[in-house]
Amino acid sequence: MTEVASPEQMLFASTAQAFLEKEASLTRVRELHAEGASFDPGWWRRAAELGWTSLLVPEELGGGSVSGNGVEDLALVAEQIGRTVAPGPLHPVSTVLAGLVDASDSERHAELIEALVSGETVASWAVCEPGSSWNPLHANATATPTDGGFRIDGVKDRVEAGAQSAVLLVTARVGDDLRQFLVPTDAAGVSITEQRSVDLVKRYARVEFDGVVVDESAAVGTTADTAALIGRQAQVAQILQCAEVVGILDTVVGFTIQWAFDRHSFGRPLASYQALKHRFADLKIWLEACRAATRAAVTAVADRSPGAAFAVSVAKSYVGEHAAPMIQHAVQLHGGIGVTWEHDLHLYLRRATLYRSMLGTPEDHNLRVYALSEELESAS
Secondary structure (H helix, E strand, C coil), X not given: CCCCCCHHHHHHHHHHHHHHHHHCCHHHHHHHHHHCCCCCHHHHHHHHHCCCCCCCCCHHHCCCCCCCCHHHHHHHHHHHHHHCCCCCCHHHHHHHHHHHHHCCCHHHHHHHHHHHHHCCCCEEEECCCCCCCCCCCCCCCEEEEECCEEEEEEEECCCCCHHHCCEEEEEEEECCEEEEEEEECCCCXXXXXXXXXXXXXXXXXXXXXXXXXXXXXXXXXXXXXXXXXXXXXHHHHHHHHHHHHHHHHHHHXXXXXXXXXXXXXXXXXXXXXXXXXXXXXXXXXHHHHHHHHHHHHHHHHHCCCCCHHHHHHHHXXXXXXXXXHHXXXXXXXXXXXXXXXXXXXXXXHHHHHHHHHCCCCHHHHHHHHHHHHHHHHHHC
């Protein structure tokens, strides 16, 4: 997905791939599903030791990246995760870290950043609310100022790894202003109900906040920079989804083509039939378009380009629209075996289908692209 620019980056990507193949294979995903588990905390700590959690964190706060471009390195990891639809809280932890390190008061949260980088603590972004479409700047949850702190009330849902998290980064309204707060999941008044998803191991949660009192130090950033922080967090979360789906599609298209060469009909490999060649050509074209759109979005976010929001929405829309139908094509090309529980295709289809609806559907992002286009046109 992202171009490997140096031997160090190539080593980093290959190490991540080897680690995932050994400890987070498709077999392990099925085992976790059978156990009713999401991910192994010990496994996540080992992943953190490989540097996955430090990529967006500056060196002065205990982080660092292989190439010096943490966003691109993180996208490489996400792509490798897609190849085995591995479990783990890479997305929520990275999203929270993106907000914490960019906040004007990041040093105040140095202890939590260190715990997240080490893998000892898991955190998630509580931004979605029941019955609402994707808009990270929308919040019905409220934070009422009190003596020395805030009282938080409201409901969030679709909180990834919410039941496994020690801390939630919660968006809430303070009067007419939007702010973010770090809320421990064991605080009085926090109620968590786990939500299953179509994916075998991805778990989400509905979180209710009933008079949850937090200190003033729980606020992240200032009122003035909250919108920018949320925008950055959303971009990081969305490109990670796109990069992971590119890894999924690359893997699915690869083993589907190989299946067509291995499987014979009337003495000829399936890949030799003209009608199937056209379908494989279509899959390859769509794959490369998904890869290119995602690469452009990753580059824009890494460079903090003024057009990053536009590029991310383009990628999220295109990848979300094409991924699931592409895998459905792969199912059909496999024939009857493609629809069985034993075949791995449905594991990839589940993850791609889930990501299509999370953090904005293609329809949501089409509208976003249109709105941003109008803004750019009026400004020129």
